[in-house]
Amino acid sequence: MKTMSNVDIFTVCYELNELLKGARVDKSFQPTKDTVIMRFHVAGTGRVDVVFQAGIRTHTTQYPLDNPTIPPSFPMLLRKKLKGANVVSIKQHHFDRIIEITMQKAETYTLIIELFSKGNIILLDQDKNIISPLKRKHWSDRDISSKKEYKYPPKKGINPLEVEKEELKELLKNSEEDLVRTLAKNGFGSVYSEEIILKTNIDKKTPSSQLTDDEIVIVYESLINTFEPLKKHEFKPNIILEDKKLVEDKKFENDEKNNENEEDNEDNEKNNEDKDKIAEKDVLPIDLKLYTEYKKEYFDNFNHAADEFFSEKVKKVITSEQETTWNKKVKKYSKRLKLQTDTLDGFGKTIEVSKKKGELLYTNYSQVENILNVIHNARLKEYSWIEIGRIFKKARKDSIGDAKIVESVDKLGNVVLDIEDIKIAIDSKKSIPENAELFYEKAKKAKRKIKGAKIAIENTKKQLAEMEAKKEIAMKKIMVPQKRIKKELKWFEKLRWFLSSDDHLVIGGRDANTNETIVRKYLDNNDIYLHADIHGAPSIAIKTQGDEIDENTLKESCVFAASFSTAWSKGYGTQDVYWVHPDQVSKTPESGEFVAKGAFIIRGKRNYIRGSNLKIAIGIVDYEGPRIMAGPIDAIKKHCEEYVIIKPGYDKKEKIAKEILHKINKDNILTLDDVVRVLPSGKCEIVKEPTYKKRINK
Numbered sequence: 001m002k003t004m005s006n007v008d009i010f011t012v013c014y015e016l017n018e019l020l021k022g023a024r025v026d027k028s029f030q031p032t033k034d035t036v037i038m039r040f041h042v043a044g045t046g047r048v049d050v051v052f053q054a055g056i057r058t059h060t061t062q063y064p065l066d067n068p069t070i071p072p073s074f075p076m077l078l079r080k081k082l083k084g085a086n087v088v089s090i091k092q093h094h095f096d097r098i099i100e101i102t103m104q105k106a107e108t109y110t111l112i113i114e115l116f117s118k119g120n121i122i123l124l125d126q127d128k129n130i131i132s133p134l135k136r137k138h139w140s141d142r143d144i145s146s147k148k149e150y151k152y153p154p155k156k157g158i159n160p161l162e163v164e165k166e167e168l169k170e171l172l173k174n175s176e177e178d179l180v181r182t183l184a185k186n187g188f189g190s191v192y193s194e195e196i197i198l199k200t201n202i203d204k205k206t207p208s209s210q211l212t213d214d215e216i217v218i219v220y221e222s223l224i225n226t227f228e229p230l231k232k233h234e235f236k237p238n239i240i241l242e243d244k245k246l247v248e249d250k251k252f253e254n255d256e257k258n259n260e261n262e263e264d265n266e267d268n269e270k271n272n273e274d275k276d277k278i279a280e281k282d283v284l285p286i287d288l289k290l291y292t293e294y295k296k297e298y299f300d301n302f303n304h305a306a307d308e309f310f311s312e313k314v315k316k317v318i319t320s321e322q323e324t325t326w327n328k329k330v331k332k333y334s335k336r337l338k339l340q341t342d343t344l345d346g347f348g349k350t351i352e353v354s355k356k357k358g359e360l361l362y363t364n365y366s367q368v369e370n371i372l373n374v375i376h377n378a379r380l381k382e383y384s385w386i387e388i389g390r391i392f393k394k395a396r397k398d399s400i401g402d403a404k405i406v407e408s409v410d411k412l413g414n415v416v417l418d419i420e421d422i423k424i425a426i427d428s429k430k431s432i433p434e435n436a437e438l439f440y441e442k443a444k445k446a447k448r449k450i451k452g453a454k455i456a457i458e459n460t461k462k463q464l465a466e467m468e469a470k471k472e473i474a475m476k477k478i479m480v481p482q483k484r485i486k487k488e489l490k491w492f493e494k495l496r497w498f499l500s501s502d503d504h505l506v507i508g509g510r511d512a513n514t515n516e517t518i519v520r521k522y523l524d525n526n527d528i529y530l531h532a533d534i535h536g537a538p539s540i541a542i543k544t545q546g547d548e549i550d551e552n553t554l555k556e557s558c559v560f561a562a563s564f565s566t567a568w569s570k571g572y573g574t575q576d577v578y579w580v581h582p583d584q585v586s587k588t589p590e591s592g593e594f595v596a597k598g599a600f601i602i603r604g605k606r607n608y609i610r611g612s613n614l615k616i617a618i619g620i621v622d623y624e625g626p627r628i629m630a631g632p633i634d635a636i637k638k639h640c641e642e643y644v645i646i647k648p649g650y651d652k653k654e655k656i657a658k659e660i661l662h663k664i665n666k667d668n669i670l671t672l673d674d675v676v677r678v679l680p681s682g683k684c685e686i687v688k689e690p691t692y693k694k695r696i697n698k
Contacts, residue, residue, distance in 0.1 A: 011285035028078035031065035055119025157187025180204035237305035283309035354443035498631025512598025536566035556632035569682030619643030630678035649685025
């Protein structure tokens with residue numbers, strides 16, 4: 001996978017600093033061993049996720065990766081130290097592939113992202129000592145371990161935004177490499193080295209030390225011109241597309257012209273080869289002459305371009321890894337099937353060959369009997385087996401009588417006969433019928449095994465088919481990162497809400513700010529206000545529209561108020577709720593009292609409904625368009641065809657959200673974030689019911 005260049009990192013740092021300066025740090029995650037995602041809250045923008053993949057990339061992302069059920073220790077440390085901190089600055093260290101993010105909380109922290117080699121992510125304290133690295137590393141001059149002072153790697157290359165003519169001249173004159181390699185190894189990389197040289201008309205293979213002063217000036221001016229957009233922050237982020245039609249047409253024209261001159265043709269072939277090496281799909285912060293002939297897709301900012309480019313690569317990697325894993329499982333049964341099939345074929349051959357050998361012994365009975373008699377007489381005369389073997393070997397060589405069919409005699413008295421080009425091993429101490437019976441018995445034994453082998457093959461074929469079917473389903477359901485698109489929410493979706501079974505809109509606060517909004521902005525004189533009788537509960541308003549509210553809506557609203565209170569996170573099964581009229585809700589405290597933000601004073605009689613069940617359902621409702629709704633079970637049953645019921649439990653919201661998404665999102669209109677947003681605070685579990693589908697009377 002392509003890694004970010006110094007130029008890419010310069011652009012990313014500039015854009016991130018503009019976007020995140022002053023932002024509040026939220027949670028951190030570690031979806032893979034080398035990747036950390038940090039979530040920020042930007043005033044006026046909301047959630048912004050930034051992905052740090054050690055040694056590869058850093059940019060904002062709209063493609064969230066699946067996180068492990070149990071968070072690793074490194075992101076938990078980042079949460080502990082950095083959550084709630086404010087971003088002070090994001091900068092690149094000396095135009096190197098190192099990013100520094102400074103954050104201020106009670107003290108100052110610095111997060112170092114190293115994008116060179118295999119990379120690393122390191123948290124530093126205000127004294128630049130390492131609190132913890134993602135990966136512990138040790139070199140002769142650097143020790144990346146906890147409580148050690150962080151040392152930057154030795155400076156390499158030159159900064160194209162600050163380089164002086166004399167500095168470049170010294171670099172080139174002292175180099176033993178050609179021009180393109182000298183530039184590539186000193187911070188420019190292959191692409192930008194090619195770009196600089198392309199504008200000079202100097203042969204890139206020219207030894208750097210042999211460049212004239214005038215040529216060095218030309219190289220310097222080309223370098224300055226190439227990186228001028230970076231200095232002015234005039235970025236033109238683009239992805240180079242893989243469609244090479246324009247280039248292929250150009251090559252065809254060149255080939256037609258160059259057919260007249262063989263030497264020119266060879267030069268052009270080399271140039272085309274060089275272009276092919278460079279012209280792979282790429283993402284760049286500025287336009288390059290090198291890619292003039294290629295189609296491009298432009299973006300508003302480089303972070304967006306990098307996100308589209310790298311996320312596409314990550315999808316392919318995830319798909320490839322999953323396919324490799326499943327192929328191993330399938331291969332296990334394929335190998336077993338081949339082994340069993342070969343064994344079955346072996347049984348058939350054993351039966352055929354063994355029968356043939358038995359038959360040949362009887363067909364050549366007299367010859368074999370003569371041989372056995374000769375051996376028997378020789379043994380009576382105390383000839384050793386070795387001597388007998390030598391005698392038969394010489395007799396075979398001289399083509400004497402029946403000895404022609406004797407292949408060998410070993411020191412144990414076993415004889416190998418060669419009859420009709422078939423090798424038959426017999427025991428000279430046994431008679432012909434006894435030897436033949438051994439072969440017939442071997443054939444019978446192989447025949448008995450055939451039935452079991454066929455059953456085993458059929459079982460393996462079924463297992464193989466099942467595994468291939470599982471693979472096909474798994475590859476279709478593979479969770480590659482899906483783009484998180486920020487939706488325009490209706491006013492009520494910014495709150496807690498549901499439609500009662502009598503079609504009344506019920507709304508509730510999500511936090512202290514929205515609790516204030518419920519009472520100050522949305523609570524009308526004819527509405528009803530509800531609150532769970534527990535500290536840490538939302539303000540709930542039933543929007544009556546002047547209608548009378550029946551008992552069903554009131555009970556459903558009480559379940560709603562109870563379920564989205566702290567009673568859920570505490571694992572309660574029921575919770576008392578009270579309701580009052582709007583004129584009983586006040587923000588004015590008694591003398592000497594203080595009312596916190598999001599809290600209100602209730603004056604007068606409270607109407608209690610005892611023991612409201614903490615159990616809600618989630619489904620998709622058609623209310624001003626299809627959208628997800630969480631609320632009391634009866635209300636969801638009325639408005640939603642498919643739904644899932646949950647109650648307080650022991651599973652994390654993210655895990656439950658995935659199951660809910662799989663069950664209700666048949667038309668693919670929801671994202672995981674949509675489901676997480678409507679769930680109560682705290683852990684849950686799904687309530688198993690005989691069916692999750694609404695019953696429709698026919």
